[in-house]
Amino acid sequence: MSGMETVVEEIIADVDAVLLFSTDQSTYDRFEGDERPTIVVGTDNAVGAEVYVPLPLEFAQTSARVRFGIEGAIDQGLLEEDDEVVGLTQSFSESRLDTAVRVRADEFTHSGVYDLFVNSRADSEVVRDVLEVAIELGRKGQKGKPVGALFVVGDAGKVMNKSRPLSYNPFEKSHVDVGDPIVNVMLKEFSRLDGAFVISDGGKIVSAYRYLEPGAEGVDIPKGLGARHMAGGAITRDTNAVAIVLSESDGMVRAFKAGSLVLELDPEEY
Amino acid sequence: MVNLAEQINDVISAETAFTLAATVLVLGLVVAYLVWRWTHTLFRRTGLDDVVEGTTIERGAGRFGTSTAGIVGGLLALSVYGVAVLFAFNVAQVFDTSVFWAQVTALLPKLLVAAFAVIVGFIVGDEAELVVQERLRSVKLPEASVLPRLVKYSIYYIAALIALAQVGVATTALLVLLTAYVFGVVLLAAVAFKDLLASGAAGIYLLLNQPYSIGDEVRVDDRRGIVQEMTIFVTHVEADGKEYIIPNSRVFRGGIVRIRE
Numbered sequence: 001m002s003g004m005e006t007v008v009e010e011i012i013a014d015v016d017a018v019l020l021f022s023t024d025q026s027t028y029d030r031f032e033g034d035e036r037p038t039i040v041v042g043t044d045n046a047v048g049a050e051v052y053v054p055l056p057l058e059f060a061q062t063s064a065r066v067r068f069g070i071e072g073a074i075d076q077g078l079l080e081e082d083d084e085v086v087g088l089t090q091s092f093s094e095s096r097l098d099t100a101v102r103v104r105a106d107e108f109t110h111s112g113v114y115d116l117f118v119n120s121r122a123d124s125e126v127v128r129d130v131l132e133v134a135i136e137l138g139r140k141g142q143k144g145k146p147v148g149a150l151f152v153v154g155d156a157g158k159v160m161n162k163s164r165p166l167s168y169n170p171f172e173k174s175h176v177d178v179g180d181p182i183v184n185v186m187l188k189e190f191s192r193l194d195g196a197f198v199i200s201d202g203g204k205i206v207s208a209y210r211y212l213e214p215g216a217e218g219v220d221i222p223k224g225l226g227a228r229h230m231a232g233g234a235i236t237r238d239t240n241a242v243a244i245v246l247s248e249s250d251g252m253v254r255a256f257k258a259g260s261l262v263l264e265l266d267p268e269e270y
Numbered sequence: 271m272v273n274l275a276e277q278i279n280d281v282i283s284a285e286t287a288f289t290l291a292a293t294v295l296v297l298g299l300v301v302a303y304l305v306w307r308w309t310h311t312l313f314r315r316t317g318l319d320d321v322v323e324g325t326t327i328e329r330g331a332g333r334f335g336t337s338t339a340g341i342v343g344g345l346l347a348l349s350v351y352g353v354a355v356l357f358a359f360n361v362a363q364v365f366d367t368s369v370f371w372a373q374v375t376a377l378l379p380k381l382l383v384a385a386f387a388v389i390v391g392f393i394v395g396d397e398a399e400l401v402v403q404e405r406l407r408s409v410k411l412p413e414a415s416v417l418p419r420l421v422k423y424s425i426y427y428i429a430a431l432i433a434l435a436q437v438g439v440a441t442t443a444l445l446v447l448l449t450a451y452v453f454g455v456v457l458l459a460a461v462a463f464k465d466l467l468a469s470g471a472a473g474i475y476l477l478l479n480q481p482y483s484i485g486d487e488v489r490v491d492d493r494r495g496i497v498q499e500m501t502i503f504v505t506h507v508e509a510d511g512k513e514y515i516i517p518n519s520r521v522f523r524g525g526i527v528r529i530r531e
Contacts, residue, residue: 157496157508160485173480200499201506206484 011102012086017079019069021089022097023047039078041069051078056117056128057135060269062091066101071114074105081106113263116255121240122154126203129178131265134246134253136184137191138267147191148248150232152212155240156200162238163210166195176205196231214238219259232256291358298354302347309343325396327389338389345385349378384433391429395422424451465519466503472522473502482528489527490516 017037020028023046031038040049043058053072059065066087073079087101117124130151141147152159170190176183178199187197190208198206214234221233225247232243237259245254246267255263313319322328322338331337336344356374399422406414431448435441477500482488486497488507493516495509505521507514 155498156484157486157498161487161496172483173478175477200484202499202501204484204499 008100011100014084015086015102016083017073017085019053019066019073019085019087019089021065021069021087024096027097037078039069039073041065041072053078054117054124056113056124057131062089062099062101064269065089066103067108068114070103070105070108072118075114075118079105112257113255116242116257116262120154120242120257122199122201122242123203126178126199126201127153127242127244129203130199130244131253131255133178133184133187134244135265135267137188138246138251138253140188142188142191146248146251147188147246148228149187149191149246150196150212150228151199151244152196152210152232152235153199153242153244154201156198156204156206158239159198159212159235159241160206160210162214162235163196163198163212165207166209166211167193169207169209171205171207174205178203178205196235221256221259221261225254229254229256233259233261287361291361294354294358294361298351298358301354302351305350306343306347309346310339313339313342321397322393325393327392327396338393342386342389345382349382352378380436380438384436387429387432387436391426391432395425395429398422398425465517468519469503469517472518473500473504476500476505476518476521477502482526487529489529490514490521491524494529 015036017039018031018034020031020038020040021042022028022040023042023044025047028038028040028047028049037051038049039051039053040047041053041055043055045052045054053069053076055065055068055072059068066089069087070079070085073085074081079085083105085103085105087099087103088097089099089101090097091099117127120127130153134149134151137147137149170193176186183205190197193209195209195211197208198210200206212231212235214231215238219230219234219237221229226249229245229247232245232254233256235241236243236256243256245256246252247254251267253263253265253267254261319337319339325338327341328338331341352374399418402418402421403415406417427444427448431441431444434444480500482497484497484500487495488497490505490507493507493509493514495507495512495514497505498508498513499506502518504515504517507516
């Protein structure tokens with residue numbers, strides 16, 4: 001018994017901060033008044049915490065969740081690179097905290113994924129919505145068949161000027177927002193179309209069927225990815241947009257910013 | 271009603287009338303209880319129970335060991351029973367009820383309406399306060415917290431006014447006050463929201479007809495750039511790292527130059 005207690009005490013000894021992955025008010029209240037800082041991490045700030053790091057997605061994996069939380073906290077200047085933190089989170093239980101993870105803040109390479117959501121031109125909710133649509137599309141496919149899709153989010157004016165229509169734009173004079181629940185179904189149908197979806201900073205779907213014409217030089221994306229990824233990566237170099245690409249061949253969702261790959265997700269894991 | 275009493279007197283004897291009256295009383299009791307039960311079920315079925323949860327009236331009722339459903343049910347049951355008692359009196363000819371009857375029939379619905387006005391006013395007021403509070407939650411200004419309360423008391427005031435008018439209290443002075451208040455609010459809102467309304471009206475036209483759309487190069491006044499975003503109130507035009515946020519009213523008044531090359 002004492003052996004276990006020693007181990008648990010070692011885990012929580014000398015930590016610089018606690019990352020609390022819980023939106024439970026009573027749990028949060030218990031941490032109030034602690035001398036070491038408590039950072040609440042979650043998809044929304046339900047407890048009204050002062051120190052709060054928003055999560056872009058409800059990550060199913062504990063490691064991914066902790067990692068994104070830490071990256072966000074570093075980006076906001078809440079943590080130093082060499083801080084030791086303990087993350088309190090759920091791994092198996094749906095409702096109560098059951099896991100404590102001790103990590104050094106610099107244990108992960110900085111991927112810039114947090115930057116993707118918070119410092120993009122488009123609103124972070126819009127990026128999140130598009131990512132969710134892409135994940136949903138990747139998981140279900142279109143009528144069971146895997147589909148590919150390319151979403152260019154933000155800086156829509158410039159993107160439109162660096163692309164040309166492949167056919168009539170089905171979203172012309174429409175007012176469809178990526179946050180609308182109907183969009184999932186609609187995009188699933190439209191994903192049959194070739195070309196890219198262009199989405200404005202505020203989340204309006206400006207166009208589908210766009211053929212992107214960026215200059216492709218200097219784009220650093222992993223070898224083996226196809227034309228869709230290349231086009232997506234390249235447009236983010238020429239404009240301030242973010243590209244979210246669902247691969248048709250391997251089913252992965254990838255995000256590009258400023259010409260480089262910042263995020264790679266497997267839709268099956270969410 | 272007098273006719274009815276006379277007719278009854280003609281047709282049946284005093285004892286039968288008395289028995290009849292007693293039956294009416296018992297029946298009234300049963301119907302009143304059924305009405306009370308029915309109110310409770312109705313509240314539960316329609317989800318009104320959840321709506322009134324936590325409002326002032328529900329809390330006040332809770333202090334007396336009842337609930338909003340209980341109060342409404344009680345009121346209804348009481349009026350049903352009152353009608354039954356009066357009817358029984360009338361049948362049994364205990365006293366000359368015709369005058370009394372006429373007065374009560376005139377007053378009873380009014381009292382009921384007044385009571386309902388108060389109850390509904392309290393519930394709607396509290397709910398409106400909550401809704402406004404929820405909407406303003408992201409605005410962390412102390413001044414903003416006045417608004418929900420203002421809404422709540424305005425609704426209370428109107429409810430009280432309706433109730434008093436029903437009972438027959440002179441409400442002219444209160445009504446004048448209300449008119450002045452509403453007029454003031456409308457005037458203030460018109461002045462405050464003048465630009466927003468103008469922009470909104472122009473924005474509706476722009477969004478429906480889309481004379482220009484995202485990606486077009488335009489010039490508004492002397493600002494030239496690429497349209498980045500159109501909302502109902504403003505248009506974002508970007509040029510050389512500068513994003514102009516132009517009210518739609520200005521777009522409409524000044525006209526737009528679409529640049530095609």
